[in-house]
Amino acid sequence: MSDSVRNSQQHIKLFIPGPVEVRPEILDAQAGWMFGHRMPEAAELIGRIQPKLMEVFKTKNPVLIQAGTGSLFWEAAVRNCVSEGGRILHARSGAFSQKWESIVRSCGRETTVIDFEWGQPVLPGPLVEELAKGGYEAIAFVHNETSTGVTNPVQEIAAAVRALPGGEEIIIMVDSVSGISGAELHFDEWDLDIALTSSQKAFALPPGLGMCAVSDRAYAKAETVPNRGYYGDLLTLRKMMKKFNTPNTSPVPMLLALDVQLDAMMAETIEGRWERHIAQRDMTVAYITSKGFALYGDPAYASPTVSNFANTLEIDINALNAFLRTKGMIISNGYGDLKGKAFRIAHMGDITEVDLEELFAAIDEFLST
Template identity: 30%
Template structure:
């Protein structure tokens, strides 16, 4: 049946009908008073979502563009940075830093394991000359389903005093509690196609007063991604360059939906659906890739033993029109990933698990009892 695709991947994520309809409206002039009103509303909504009074700036970019902006606006060539690397995206931020001539010290962990905050503490305490200018962390590592302990790592950064805390919150913002002002996070980047319930195309960067002080002396090249330009225009409810106007219509609608649900309910829903998904995988005798204590509420990675991960993904897509994500780099073909962030309901979780059970049976995975996965998920969801 056509047009029944169900996205259960970490992005793009499903989009509410209200948001789709909002984006279907005729564009308006981005220098008009009507657009200024929308800009004012979404700016206020973004500050609410980010739990901050800092600037939250909107770019026409992916999450990678937001992170690149978050790095290059506050640093200078040769600056020393610590980069947490326990997955594809932590690895990427190290590559971005090296491309701009920064001196990178990687703090690593095996893919599927969380970063160790003590390694950051040791590196920061050893920096008696205060040469480390930034610590760059992926909060929710999308490639592995690991949630790193941002709060603990940030405490060590704050004790250092000099370094900026730069955070990739692309799959955690809108799914996990990220209290920017309470924790004193300096730069937090995210993207529209994740917890925001929008199509790809918008990047978001929250910037603290401490980061703006660093901006004054930062010397890395920037033009389109110069956040100072966005800050200046945002103060006038405008943008320095042409924005994707219809995505702003969608952002306005999505933020209204999120406000109606409330932050605590949003976080609780993601936690519940993560727990349901993980319980179902165990009941289906499918090993989980990330440990319980570091599991991301946005994405669950699974490493099947008796069935090929790509066979599972292919069969789910062909038979049930359900899209699951695959592994990246050396994990390609070894894991599959179930996205449960953004506009995902409890019904979606049960549907995906039921389809997965049927797929496993068809592929000859016989080490579980039929219906056990759905029952385990239902027990968590019903409470």
């Protein structure tokens, strides 16, 4: 059945940074019989998922899951972990950190922004200098800026925050939407409070599931914050997750797919998955730069999940993509202002070296015409 649906579509292999390519076995896993979210089957499924998910996030607390996407937890983190009228320090280094900052304001919280040049990493110095002035309840930043292809040094930033007087109280919120499972992150060991992600990035699942690790510190903070809302109330989500349930209807097909994908991740090992992503990044950077394009941004912080290249040869990126489509593939134009000036190739999730070689052969063909 699922095959016949797929056979009626053109398959375009996704080298865009989300949604990413999903393996047929994972697509098939979604097609199981439905069950109700209060039936024992649901709790058994989430019970199977949870230890594996905790290993991916490297945390001892159950990871919250909710139908939605990463944006849901952007808002939930702010509404649960910062008091109304409270202040957050926000590091802005690309389109997604910029979006998150606008959500902070839409939730009625005060934000101070420290800007980092697009393509450059978020570094702890300016952040701790600002935090040291006092009055901040939280700091928010992005682990892997999908718009620039830069991975920020989360461990270094968190350690610098904790070293401040009063730093133990500050809630550290990390958007790892295009990071977790592809880029190294140790939630407990790095002493983070929130790490949120979406299913359609390095997890290589269809879109539709938000996932978020939450520390005891963040839960304790949420207990002091009124008006946390309903859909993203971390305390309700935690309460239900203790019973391997979700407060509202669970996205059963997504959970079936997640269970199967987590088995594959456990077989690969999470450390093995991080290493594979680095190898695929290195392969992509070596090939594209050999053609005369330059890596956009600081190579020391080049993302293991998505590479961003300056269009130094001034090719027509839309024409390249139109050509790639004829071969059943697609890459991504530069984000926002970088449209036409840069292009991005995602090498995250279940993309393999063989997939990348096919892409490079097609790019070769385009460049030689």
